[in-house]
Amino acid sequence: MSLNQEPIDVARSPFSEAMEMFRKNHAAVAGLVILILIVLGGIFGPFIYQGDPFEMVWAPFSPPGEEGYLLGTDYLGRDLVSMILHGARVSIAIGVSAAFLTVFIGITVGALAGYYKGWVEEILMRVTEFFQVLPTLLFSMVIVALFGASLPMITLAIGLVSWPAVARITRSEFLRIRELEYVMAARASGVRNWKLIFKVILPNALPPIIVQAALMVGSAILFEAGLSFLGLTDPNVVSWGQIIGSNRQYILDASYTVTIPGVAIFITVLAISLVGDGLNDALNPKLRQR
Amino acid sequence: MSLLKIENLRIELTTRDGIAPVIDDLSLELGAGETLSFVGESGCGKSMTALGIMGLLPDKIGRIASGTILFDGEDLTQASDARLREIRGNDISMIFQEPMTSLNPVYTIGEQIAEVLRRHQNLSTAAAWAKAIDLLDAVRIPNPKARVNDYPHQMSGGQRQRVMIAIALACEPKILIADEPTTALDVTVQAQIFDLLRDLGRQTGTAIILITHDMGAVAEMAERMIVMYAGRKAEDGPVDQIIEHPRHPYTKGLISCVPHLMASLSNDRPELVEVPGIVPSLKSFGRDECLFASRCDRADEKCRTQRPPEMSFENNQNSACWQAGDL
Amino acid sequence: MREETNNSAELLNVENLTVRFPVKRGGFLSRKAYLYAVDDISFSIKRGETLAIVGESGSGKTTAALAVARLVNAFKGKVQLGEHNFLELQDEALRKARAKVQFIFQDPYASLNPRLRAEAIVREPLDSLGIASPQEQQVRVNELFKSVGLRPEQQRLFPHQFSGGQRQRIGIARALSTQPELIICDEPVSALDVAVQAQILNLLRRLQSEMGLTYLFISHDLGVVQHMCDSVAVMYMGKIVEHASRKDLFNNPLHPYTSALLSAVPSVDKKRRAETKRILIPGDPPDPIDPPKGCRFANRCPVARSICKEKEPPLRALSSTHKVACHLVDEKAKSPLL
Numbered sequence: 001m002s003l004n005q006e007p008i009d010v011a012r013s014p015f016s017e018a019m020e021m022f023r024k025n026h027a028a029v030a031g032l033v034i035l036i037l038i039v040l041g042g043i044f045g046p047f048i049y050q051g052d053p054f055e056m057v058w059a060p061f062s063p064p065g066e067e068g069y070l071l072g073t074d075y076l077g078r079d080l081v082s083m084i085l086h087g088a089r090v091s092i093a094i095g096v097s098a099a100f101l102t103v104f105i106g107i108t109v110g111a112l113a114g115y116y117k118g119w120v121e122e123i124l125m126r127v128t129e130f131f132q133v134l135p136t137l138l139f140s141m142v143i144v145a146l147f148g149a150s151l152p153m154i155t156l157a158i159g160l161v162s163w164p165a166v167a168r169i170t171r172s173e174f175l176r177i178r179e180l181e182y183v184m185a186a187r188a189s190g191v192r193n194w195k196l197i198f199k200v201i202l203p204n205a206l207p208p209i210i211v212q213a214a215l216m217v218g219s220a221i222l223f224e225a226g227l228s229f230l231g232l233t234d235p236n237v238v239s240w241g242q243i244i245g246s247n248r249q250y251i252l253d254a255s256y257t258v259t260i261p262g263v264a265i266f267i268t269v270l271a272i273s274l275v276g277d278g279l280n281d282a283l284n285p286k287l288r289q290r
Numbered sequence: 291m292s293l294l295k296i297e298n299l300r301i302e303l304t305t306r307d308g309i310a311p312v313i314d315d316l317s318l319e320l321g322a323g324e325t326l327s328f329v330g331e332s333g334c335g336k337s338m339t340a341l342g343i344m345g346l347l348p349d350k351i352g353r354i355a356s357g358t359i360l361f362d363g364e365d366l367t368q369a370s371d372a373r374l375r376e377i378r379g380n381d382i383s384m385i386f387q388e389p390m391t392s393l394n395p396v397y398t399i400g401e402q403i404a405e406v407l408r409r410h411q412n413l414s415t416a417a418a419w420a421k422a423i424d425l426l427d428a429v430r431i432p433n434p435k436a437r438v439n440d441y442p443h444q445m446s447g448g449q450r451q452r453v454m455i456a457i458a459l460a461c462e463p464k465i466l467i468a469d470e471p472t473t474a475l476d477v478t479v480q481a482q483i484f485d486l487l488r489d490l491g492r493q494t495g496t497a498i499i500l501i502t503h504d505m506g507a508v509a510e511m512a513e514r515m516i517v518m519y520a521g522r523k524a525e526d527g528p529v530d531q532i533i534e535h536p537r538h539p540y541t542k543g544l545i546s547c548v549p550h551l552m553a554s555l556s557n558d559r560p561e562l563v564e565v566p567g568i569v570p571s572l573k574s575f576g577r578d579e580c581l582f583a584s585r586c587d588r589a590d591e592k593c594r595t596q597r598p599p600e601m602s603f604e605n606n607q608n609s610a611c612w613q614a615g616d617l
Numbered sequence: 618m619r620e621e622t623n624n625s626a627e628l629l630n631v632e633n634l635t636v637r638f639p640v641k642r643g644g645f646l647s648r649k650a651y652l653y654a655v656d657d658i659s660f661s662i663k664r665g666e667t668l669a670i671v672g673e674s675g676s677g678k679t680t681a682a683l684a685v686a687r688l689v690n691a692f693k694g695k696v697q698l699g700e701h702n703f704l705e706l707q708d709e710a711l712r713k714a715r716a717k718v719q720f721i722f723q724d725p726y727a728s729l730n731p732r733l734r735a736e737a738i739v740r741e742p743l744d745s746l747g748i749a750s751p752q753e754q755q756v757r758v759n760e761l762f763k764s765v766g767l768r769p770e771q772q773r774l775f776p777h778q779f780s781g782g783q784r785q786r787i788g789i790a791r792a793l794s795t796q797p798e799l800i801i802c803d804e805p806v807s808a809l810d811v812a813v814q815a816q817i818l819n820l821l822r823r824l825q826s827e828m829g830l831t832y833l834f835i836s837h838d839l840g841v842v843q844h845m846c847d848s849v850a851v852m853y854m855g856k857i858v859e860h861a862s863r864k865d866l867f868n869n870p871l872h873p874y875t876s877a878l879l880s881a882v883p884s885v886d887k888k889r890r891a892e893t894k895r896i897l898i899p900g901d902p903p904d905p906i907d908p909p910k911g912c913r914f915a916n917r918c919p920v921a922r923s924i925c926k927e928k929e930p931p932l933r934a935l936s937s938t939h940k941v942a943c944h945l946v947d948e949k950a951k952s953p954l955l
């Protein structure tokens with residue numbers, strides 16, 4: 001039989017093709033590099049640039065550059081470089097863990113609703129709608145006010161108000177994919193429910209969820225900054241938002257104390273959304289080819 | 291003089307792999323009231339030919355590289371965009387491959403037909419509406435007075451395709467290009483649409499170009515056919531003659547690889563003739579060789595190194611195959 | 618009035634199968650209504666043979682097939698497959714029995730999981746049903762690739778690296794992997810190019826004669842059906858209107874709808890074109906949610922009488938190989954159109 005005369009290429013998974021596509025997207029790669037630098041800075045920075053971010057090292061409100069303090073000092077005379085580096089840890093840790101929580105709740109709810117349909121879907125989607133219409137900032141303020149402003153509580157608060165978006169995406173992907181013929185084929189050969197959900201449908205539903213999760217990291221960082229700005233944060237840790245919040249009274253006299261962490265947040269969130277966009281293009285098969 | 295005369299048309303597409311001739315040296319003639327059919331597998335350039343005639347090649351990707359398209363003596367390859375638009379509205383219309391997506395879901399079908407009439411024939415609103423109802427009647431939509439107020443989603447696939455035909459007919463075109471107008475429809479509906487197109491050709495003298503991959507449909511509908519392969523004309527000529535005696539291995543394959551309903555049912559069912567492999571990809575379209583060679587059981591060295599010229603036979607059949615004479 | 622058949626030769630016997638879907642009717646005061654996509658149909662297939670189901674879009678062909686394979690729930694009816702009463706099986710017994718019925722789908726692009734390699738797709742049914750050890754599985758996958766005409770190196774590739782016809786071959790290999798008794802082919806070639814169609818149809822027929830497979834073959838292409846089938850069931854609006862052997866159906870179609878269907882097929886054969894009189898059936902099928910009480914074809918039937926609008930014609934056996942549901946067909950088995 002002369003059926004297969006086309007040259008065979010090496011096996012290329014959809015994932016590896018997506019990564020190649022991502023690599024060709026310069027903006028996204030730049031975003032990723034920036035992001036990696038920020039994460040490395042957060043992890044290793046405090047070891048290289050030693051110093052306690054809470055310690056008063058010099059006169060308050062010294063502008064950047066003075067006395068070897070690259071970014072100057074804040075209203076308590078604390079070194080801003082040290083604060084930014086430690087703050088990176090906290091901000092990114094909150095962003096990432098809140099995104100994980102969001103995705104975990106969102107996928108669970110969305111997958112069950114989209115797979116089982118019927119009354120399961122009815123109930124879960126009502127719950128989702130309930131969380132979606134809650135005024136987010138107010139709700140998280142209430143949680144933090146009630147249970148204390150510890151990092152886990154803040155993460156939980158952010159996670160609780162942001163999962164509905166992920167749940168909706170997951171559900172609609174599940175509703176679409178569960179009717180596809182390869183899922184039918186899997187059912188026809190007796191694949192069990194949990195395996196259908198997690199091994200067959202979920203991997204194919206992941207691309208938009210991954211994009212959403214990446215963007216979620218950015219919005220969680222912003223959210224945390226918002227809460228800190230309002231003073232709803234753990235005073236014993238530095239985060240970027242908290243630096244802004246604690247210096248906000250002096251915004252007119254020493255604007256750099258607010259601008260510098262603000263720029264850090266801005267760059268991080270921008271880098272994340274560049275990466276998110278790049279992932280979106282790379283994982284979206286319609287944009288692939290041509 | 292023929293209504294449409296295409297000479298040595300070459301259409302190039304710019305793709306990631308470079309520039310490829312998606313239509314390579316195509317010539318044809320179409321007279322008023324005639325029906326010509328384009329056949330070939332997916333990706334052979336049938337739709338591209340139609341889009342080329344209509345001046346609707348994909349922006350920035352496709353362009354007419356050389357050749358002429360003479361419509362009523364006027365060269366469409368040189369015509370301005372405004373002129374092409376005018377011709378599209380009044381003289382040449384097209385029914386597209388996807389019936390489900392070609393109608394605007396937010397307007398009633400009456401509004402959509404009347405809009406075309408107002409724009410191209412300067413009819414008053416009332417006159418356009420009355421004519422829209424006439425057209426729906428002409429394409430055999432039952433109860434057109436009531437259905438004219440329906441939205442596209444309220445109609446079945448076959449009815450929507452008939453509405454598309456009504457819109458294409460609204461300006462009484464001289465040429466109607468139907469790009470696989472029945473692929474998505476049931477055979478009984480297909481038969482109705484074919485009847486409709488046939489009557490139309492007879493009554494109004496509209497010439498029809500029917501694009502399809504169904505030899506049965508060609509046999510039933512067209513007087514002449516062009517078999518396209520990989521952007522080139524493999525064979526053309528009168529339909530009956532080609533079906534009786536194809537002069538190109540590809541045509542032969544296309545006819546015999548399909549199990550047709552015959553006048554008498556045979557008891558033994560021999561294996562279908564296979565044309566192995568698939569249509570080559572666009573990037574190999576321009577090569578100086580017979581592009582069918584990789585799938586042809588008669589291919590020899592010459593086929594793989596030289597593009598076969600068109601060979602003409604006295605019955606108006608032409609075949610681009612080195613061995614056309616022996617077939 | 619059931620005719621005598623040799624029951625031992627029957628692999629599949631479907632009786633009174635009905636599938637309904639709940640639908641919302643009307644906007645504001647919506648009442649609960651049902652669409653009977655498959656309405657009380659019965660048919661059977663002999664072991665090693667092919668039954669084709671034909672009918673227009675929406676007539677319930679796919680739904681009937683899915684119900685037979687328990688991929689949608691039947692509202693009522695009986696599906697006897699070999700010794701199993703398929704609709705009564707539960708949980709683990711059902712899961713095990715699924716090995717016996719496999720599906721080949723229409724869309725070669727939607728029917729393969731894009732994240733799995735070709736070999737994993739073919740192995741999936743073996744894995745999930747716990748058939749054979751990993752080594753034996755690999756041996757079987759190798760054999761399957763060979764028998765559907767794919768090269769061993771292609772096992773490691775992903776679906777998007779194959780052409781439509783090759784993907785359909787993978788789908789066929791997957792369906793064969795569990796050594797099923799019944800294979801349901803739902804429009805297996807209608808998404809393929811004509812030349813590739815021939816390759817797949819030949820493959821299906823070759824596999825059938827080699828392995829003694831039984832096919833339930835759904836298609837709307839009567840040429841393909843005529844080439845593939847041993848008998849045919851014609852569906853119209855959820856009902857079987859005619860069920861006959863290949864010879865009876867194509868030589869002597871009795872139901873007016875079947876005749877219309879056959880007369881609408883364009884043909885390359887001059888003789889057939891000259892001999893066939895087109896039977897026009899104007900209009901569209903009625904609303905499936907609220908079907909008429911008599912014959913469902915009455916509003917389009919060229920020979921309908923008053924009785925047709927009152928009483929629903931039952932599917933009657935005229936001979937052991939020919940059943941038809943039409944009031945005007947008498948015992949002489951003559952088409953009412955003649």
Ligand SMILES: Nc1ncnc2c1ncn2[C@@H]1O[C@H](COP(=O)(O)OP(=O)(O)OP(=O)(O)O)[C@@H](O)[C@H]1O
Pocket residue numbers: 290303304305312330331332333334335336337338339348351571572
């Ligand atoms: N917008 C485009 N950009 C790049 N290539 C294109 C584009 N449109 C079509 N092509 C390519 O041009 C070739 C001819 O396409 P065309 O649509 O004319 O085929 P066809 O014969 O109409 O096939 P079908 O039967 O599938 O409609 C194909 O190889 C196709 O991949």
Ligand SMILES: Nc1ncnc2c1ncn2[C@@H]1O[C@H](COP(=O)(O)OP(=O)(O)OP(=O)(O)O)[C@@H](O)[C@H]1O
Pocket residue numbers: 638639652654672673674675676677678679680681837905
């Ligand atoms: N899940 C569903 N929910 C509601 N209605 C459905 C569902 N699946 C099918 N239907 C309806 O049941 C009827 C039969 O559909 P089915 O898909 O079985 O037709 P078919 O004969 O296979 O048609 P086609 O030739 O288009 O594939 C149609 O009216 C369809 O709209």
Ligand code: SF4
Pocket residue numbers: 538539540580581582583584586587588589590593598610611612613614
């Ligand atoms: S030119 Fe050669 S390869 Fe091409 S169709 Fe003719 S015989 Fe076949």
Ligand code: SF4
Pocket residue numbers: 872873874912913914915916918919920921922925930942943944945953
């Ligand atoms: S029962 Fe009557 S309406 Fe129905 S098919 Fe027969 S003749 Fe036609």
Ligand SMILES: [Mg+2]
Pocket residue numbers: 336337338387469
């Ligand atoms: Mg096309």
Ligand SMILES: [Mg+2]
Pocket residue numbers: 678679680803
């Ligand atoms: Mg179907």
